[in-house]
Amino acid sequence: MKAIGFKESLPITEENSFIEFETEIPMPSEYDLLVKISAISVNPVDYKIRESAAKDTVLETPKVIGWDAVGVVEAVGDKTSKFKVGDEVFYAGDLTKSGSNAEYQLIDERIVGRKPKNLSIAESAAMPLTGLTAYESLFERVKINPEKDKGKTVLFLAGAGGVGSIAIQLAKKIGNLTVIATASRPDSIQWCKDMGADFVVNHHNLKEELEKIGHSQVNYIMDFVDLEGYWETMAEIIKPQGHIVSITASSKPLNLNILKSKSVTFYWELMYTRSMFATDDMERQHQILNHISDLLDDGTLKSTLTTTLKGFTAENLKEAHRMQESGKTIGKTVIQY
Structure with missing residues (x-):
C-alpha cells in the first residue's frame, strides 16, 4: 500500500519533509479494524509531531502520522463486535500507533464511530479529533x-x-x-x-x-x-x-x-489519553463519536470543513501542513483520496 511519512523533522518547504513510499498492508487482530481510508484531515498536532518526532536524527523507516480519517472496514480482528466488513467509519486515531496518512490503517474499534450518513466523506473527515x-x-x-x-x-x-x-x-x-x-x-x-x-x-x-x-x-x-x-x-x-x-x-x-x-x-484535556493508556473507559470515545455522528445527521451540528484538497499525495499533505503552520486557518482542512 502507499503511505506518506518522513525520516527527518524538516521544514515543510523541504522536498523530503514528506515522502511517499510502499509498505505492507497490516493484518488486524483482537479489537483491530483494517480500514481502507477515503479521506483524512490535518490538525495542529500533525505538524507539531512532524517537527519534533525525528529531530536531529534520521529514521530507518518513515514515520507515518495523521489522526483523523474516514474509510471503509476491510477486515476485522477476532475480538471485534461493533463493526463489520463494509461499514463506513470515522475516527481520530491513537498517538502510539501508525497514523492515517496511508491507504490502509489498523484502528481499535473502541475509539471508532460510524460515519455520519448525511455528510460527505470530506465533511465527515473534518470532525473526529x-x-x-x-x-x-x-x-x-x-x-x-x-x-x-x-x-x-x-x-x-x-x-x-x-x-x-x-x-x-x-x-x-x-x-x-x-x-x-x-x-x-x-x-x-x-x-x-x-x-x-x-x-x-x-x-x-x-x-x-x-x-x-x-x-x-x-x-x-x-x-x-x-x-x-x-x-x-x-x-x-x-x-x-x-x-x-x-x-x-x-x-x-x-x-x-x-x-x-x-x-x-x-x-x-488530551483526546489521546484513553487510547494511549487503554483506560477502562476507552470505549467511551466510540460512544461519543456515534453521538456526534447522530447530531451531524439530524442537523444539530454542522461540519466545520472549509478546505478540501483532492488526491492523496505528498504535495497535498505539505500544503495542508503549510496551512496549519500559518496559524490563520479557519475550520478544518481535508485531503480526499
Whole structure:
C-alpha cells in the first residue's frame, strides 16, 4: 500500500519533509479494524509531531502520522463486535500507533464511530479529533449539565480554529451556555458567529473586550491556543468557583496559586489519553463519536470543513501542513483520496 511519512523533522518547504513510499498492508487482530481510508484531515498536532518526532536524527523507516480519517472496514480482528466488513467509519486515531496518512490503517474499534450518513466523506473527515476534544472538554472534564448550567458563560480562546468551531456549536446547541469566542480578523469573527457564538471578542484586548459586552468574568474558559500566554489573564477573568480547561502545553511550570483564592478548578484535556493508556473507559470515545455522528445527521451540528484538497499525495499533505503552520486557518482542512 502507499503511505506518506518522513525520516527527518524538516521544514515543510523541504522536498523530503514528506515522502511517499510502499509498505505492507497490516493484518488486524483482537479489537483491530483494517480500514481502507477515503479521506483524512490535518490538525495542529500533525505538524507539531512532524517537527519534533525525528529531530536531529534520521529514521530507518518513515514515520507515518495523521489522526483523523474516514474509510471503509476491510477486515476485522477476532475480538471485534461493533463493526463489520463494509461499514463506513470515522475516527481520530491513537498517538502510539501508525497514523492515517496511508491507504490502509489498523484502528481499535473502541475509539471508532460510524460515519455520519448525511455528510460527505470530506465533511465527515473534518470532525473526529476536534469533535472528541470539544466534547470531552465540555462534558467529560467540566461536566456541563444543560439544565443546571443553562445560561452560564463559556469563553473559547481561538473560536475559529478546528476545536473552537465545534466547541461553539456543542456549547450552544447541547450545553445551553452563553458562548463567547475570541477572533480578530473579519472572516474569523464571522465564522464564529456562523457557528453560533453569542459574542465574539478580540483576543488582543481580552479584559476590555469582555467588559464591553457586560461579561467581565465568565464561568468557564477553554484554552485552544496558548495556555502560557493567557494564564494570568484567565485567572483574572474566571469567576469564583469557575473552571478552566486547556488543550495546549506550557513551556514552564504554571503558578496554580493564582487560582486558589477563587477556588478555581483547572483541567488538562488530551483526546489521546484513553487510547494511549487503554483506560477502562476507552470505549467511551466510540460512544461519543456515534453521538456526534447522530447530531451531524439530524442537523444539530454542522461540519466545520472549509478546505478540501483532492488526491492523496505528498504535495497535498505539505500544503495542508503549510496551512496549519500559518496559524490563520479557519475550520478544518481535508485531503480526499
